[in-house]
Amino acid sequence: MTTRFKVCNCNRTMPLDASAGSALGAALGTQALPVASQLCRREVGAYLDTLQGSDQVVVGCTQERALFSELAEQRETTAPIRFVNIRETAGWGAQAKQALPKIAALLAAAALPDPEPVPSVDYVSNGSVLLIGPSSRVMPWAKRLSAQLDVSVLLTSGFGGEAMLERRYPTFSGQRIRIAGWLGAFTVRWQQSNPIDLELCTRCNACIAACPENAIDLSYQIDLTACTSHRDCVKACNAIGAIDFGRAASEREKAFDLIFDLCDQPLITLHQPPQGYFAPGEDVVRQAEYALQLTQLVGEFSKPKFFTYKEKLCAHSRNRKTGCNACIDVCSTAAISHDGDHIKVNAQLCAGCGACTTVCPSGALTYAYPRASDLGQRLRTLLGTYRKAGGRQPALLLHSQERGAELIVALGRLAGTGAAQGMPARVIPVDLHHVAAVGIDVWLSAIAYGASNVLVLLTDEEAPQYIDALEHQIGIAQTILSAFGYEGRHIDLLRAASALELDSELQRPRPASVPAEAAVYHVTADKRATLDFAFGHLLDHAPVRATDIPLPAGAPYGAVAVDTSACTLCMSCVGACPESALIDNPSLPQLRFIEKNCVQCGLCEKTCPESAISLRPRLLLDERATQRVVLNEAEPFHCIRCGTPFGTLQMMDNMLAKLATHGAFAGNLDRIKMCGDCRVVDMMQNKQEMSILELKR
The missing domain is CATH 3.50.50 (FAD/NAD(P)-binding domain)
Structure with a gap:
């Protein structure tokens, strides 16, 4: 669908002229854009002419949205109309003359199609x-x-x-x-x-x-x-x-x-x-x-159902032992509860904050409206258009659609009167239903796409646990970026309860270093797949080729360490692992591990009866991450009757030592040394012998 853009300098209060219209047209891949001065007044005819036909119309004004919408209704136009604020976010402020790349980016993002509909909650x-x-x-x-x-x-x-x-x-x-x-x-x-x-x-x-x-x-x-x-x-x-x-x-x-x-x-x-x-x-x-x-x-x-849940990926619990409790702990509406070995999300109570999807290590919970892929496309469009228009060192400002948007508009109006500096030219606002809905996968993808900073605006509407979760996620992401040798602080929280506080906070971040080449991959609904893409691109262009990065406790990547002197290879951990990171060997008594699959949920650690397992958070990015590594192995114990291997020698020794003094087992220790089949045969033969003795009596 062709898009027509209408831009106005709001009675010449923004530095937009004919040359700016030509630059905007080049960045947007269209002809030069005519720049109006009073589109909502004496030049309204130019707007009405644009409504002819069925092409999409993007109007760079939200101040007169009601008027423009009413005029479109009167014309009974079939053209879809979208509105984007370029005045308070770019055109008014101390750096308005340098904000042309940002204006182009905002116009391009406004032209993107709406996210596909999702199921509703009634x-x-x-x-x-x-x-x-x-x-x-x-x-x-x-x-x-x-x-x-x-x-x-x-x-x-x-x-x-x-x-x-x-x-x-x-x-x-x-x-x-x-x-x-x-x-x-x-x-x-x-x-x-x-x-x-x-x-x-x-x-x-x-x-x-x-x-x-x-x-x-x-x-x-x-x-x-x-x-x-x-x-x-x-x-x-x-x-x-x-x-x-x-x-x-x-x-x-x-x-x-x-x-x-x-x-x-x-x-x-x-x-x-x-x-x-x-x-x-x-x-x-x-x-x-x-x-x-x-x-x-x-x-x-009705409201959108903001989440999707993939039960098979959930690392919450196994056999009534709790591993990952991150989503339950972070939810501020009590919408998430235990449901056996998995979690249950009450869609009626869910407020759509998305914090549960941000902290979920496995991707079992994902944000559905907009989907991660829709948000990824939006960020790529913003950053790509900004770069095409000649912009440098862009920063994304993630803010809520309610309180965050109010502060940005209020700041823009103060800047229009000279009472504040306003939005820096390199800071591109990105509105979200809630800032907690976006986490490490999208942040690192934004850095890979060329954003020198990702700024998350906190106002007075966030629950304390959301802030804790965001700070923890930022700590993990920043650790990885620093290990790769990218200089500066890339991801940061801005805290503001007023427009003037926001004005001060926006001056604080400094551009951080990014890959020399922007990534071209797409953000997907699979969180860990998206992170793999981001890690790969960031590593390929990193000043330091770090492939083994220690991470803070609670990170969703890492290894497990096994105390081989305590481990009996009972394989309880294998049965508990929800991600198939811990696996056995059908042919040999071996405990094996695939690090790439591990989400550090801790179920193996809590399930192990010998307390032989501990977690080691880290990010491994070489071939070892996908290899099957043997963590422990032992000499097999052979059935004393048929010679078939079953269990391990260490496990059998431990079992015999514990049962030797037990009255119910002391007289049948040899049967414990038999495999399952031989144990049944031995029991049947013993029963037969007892029956024959009874008959002889």
Whole structure:
């Protein structure tokens, strides 16, 4: 499909002119681009002319996206229209005159096709909402929301003086509240501890009149500190049965579509709570904001299924022994749980951060939207176009589509007024659903494609465990690059909570050295295959040909060391290894190892009954990585009856030493020295002999 580009210098506030249009056209492989000054005003006709036909249109402006979209609708055009911000990201700032290669790169990336669709995750909400918290906070919001939502109330405290004469909506009271689920499917459990059940109470006031201690008021809950338990209220309630002092914290359970948690402290403490759960606490501004969002969550909703899971590659557990727990530990939504020897990901709870795919050593979990291949193509396009336009030492700034994008736009607007330096000309922004979704395979591929820096922008939205995971991954990647002799710091975290902080952080990174030739391979869905491509290219062009690189603990590459004096070659480790890195020899008692397959999950170490195995994190890049190396071997033990080899001499000696004093085995040690077939024959013969002796008697 042909792409038409429309570029505007925004009333001459950006250094774009006819010569710049010619340079952009050359970099994009098209004719010279006409540069407008008021594309959204007096030159709008040029934009309308571009809409004729079915060619894709890329507009270098997001400020007037709504206007351009509306004009396209009025024209009933069939041309796909895309928008890209070149003003705040490149055209405004202290280095705007040097930003032409970046503008070309951004325009080229905007012209790429959309990622292929992926399966969706669906939600259905009928608008049933539970408000939880003290009555003084809950009841006013219940009254406001009841006109639009199906309201229920769960009161936790503060009953005194809060009148509840009308039964407008289901009202409960209780403590020890537990919430599970997601939008449209929440389950709430609590303990009904007060003697008066607000759902059964008719508000007749008979209990209030009967109570001599005035322990009951119009909140219809008993102040147990004032009550002397003479039970006059129970008699007054009579057959209604709303008052029961024998209620021993009975548990109740209800289902709701939405939760409005107005407690002082959130009942769900996850960094990323499930969709449909809102906990503004006592902040009245956030209460109003979240209440508005609640009213909009009625109907059917969907989101992409952000991950794919390949169970066969998972190194989580074997035989109920846990090896790799990285994805479970890093997940901020509690969407990942144990499922036997593998993990289970709840797609409804998954927020799409992708941190699990970043820390997964085997590639069992991969990010699906966009796929790694789509992101790889985008990076290649950005860096290739930037280089073609004459740019040097590019840096990629990976940022989130929400808070990160807001900071970049805010910085650009400050730069437009001269209040900040703005985005450096060599820094190319790359928006992601979440920065934690990209890890070592994509980072190193970006370096192989020619990026001198990969910068990850952290704002105030990342969970602490995400930051820890990113720092660990960066440590591994930087160790490898430094071992290859590439100078400088290639991958770094930038931390900013405001536009001015971002402005300062962007001035800090310095260009690092990269391969003299840009890689041409494609990022694939197979994480370790992509890393093999990256290692190969980086090594081929490295100043230092390092093929044995020690790595930090927890790295996904390495060897295993075996204490041969302790190892009995029981092969438990072979059965536990999920990646076929440890293998046996069907012909000989040998433990063999293929280092390339090892993901350092530690299952072999934890499974070994003799504690004879330890991990050695490293990256081996020569022919030894694919060879079958013998870690331990022993003299086979031969069956004393038929001579067939089975087990090892060391294992047999250990077994006989342990069983020699055991009453059940001491008299049958010779049978232990037989192979399985001979052991059965010996048992049958012994049974026959016993039968003959019985007959003779």
